[in-house]
């Protein structure tokens with residue numbers, strides 16, 4: 101990320117009873133240590149601006165990890181002209197885990213890094229290795245869980261979230277706009293029940309904001325689940341809206357939410373700077389966010 105638009109926030113008790121006569125829903129737990137390992141591996145690839153060798157290597161790394169979990173990734177590669185005037189190669193990496201229903205939810209993260217001329221080594225530990233590493237760990241956990249998820253899950257690693265100059269219909273969100281456009285074109289959007297975007301989710305000092313452009317039902321469920329898991333202080337609602345990878349799906353009318361901590365250091369001072377380094381990231385924060393996503397996946401009440 102990304103642009104915030106003014107005006108202006110579970111010990112994992114892993115079994116939730118849906119009613120006294122139903123089997124308890126067992127919600128698998130996020131492995132924060134494993135997620136952190138994946139975050140570190142992506143961070144160590146180095147700068148991953150769209151069209152760079154680092155971006156190509158990261159897409160390849162993500163694809164290879166997904167194969168290790170016994171799943172088949174799909175890599176959508178295309179060339180698109182950006183406001184810089186150049187045709188840029190973009191790659192979205194997606195993978196599907198079938199659920200009990202064909203209706204699906206999308207869980208996404210961007211993996212590209214902002215191209216910052218003054219910080220050529222920028223490798224974005226929080227923006228965007230944190231959410232991408234967490235997403236890999238969630239895929240592994242869901243795949244190894246004996247119970248299939250209620251809805252089919254489409255995990256998406258987006259390229260090109262970062263804008264070249266300024267967010268508009270032709271700059272930024274290249275990967276998520278591409279996926280949303282394809283969903284609409286195929287008519288599949290009518291089967292999409294939710295889109296959850298993850299971004300900047302690894303800060304040791306975790307302050308997740310659920311912005312005003314989020315789907316109100318999803319926003320309320322996140323707040324309720326966070327409260328039930330004793331994580332209430334890490335999640336707040338914000339009156340501001342935000343442009344991020346949920347936006348193209350939100351525009352299609354799909355219930356969407358961006359789970360983002362846009363308070364990275366005091367006054368967001370580490371964001372898009374050389375201070376966005378791996379020492380600021382904690383396995384515990386990744387686990388807190390991962391566990392909330394798991395409740396959204398498995399507890400469909």
Ligand SMILES: [Zn+2]
Pocket residue numbers: 101102214227262372
């Ligand atoms: Zn960013």
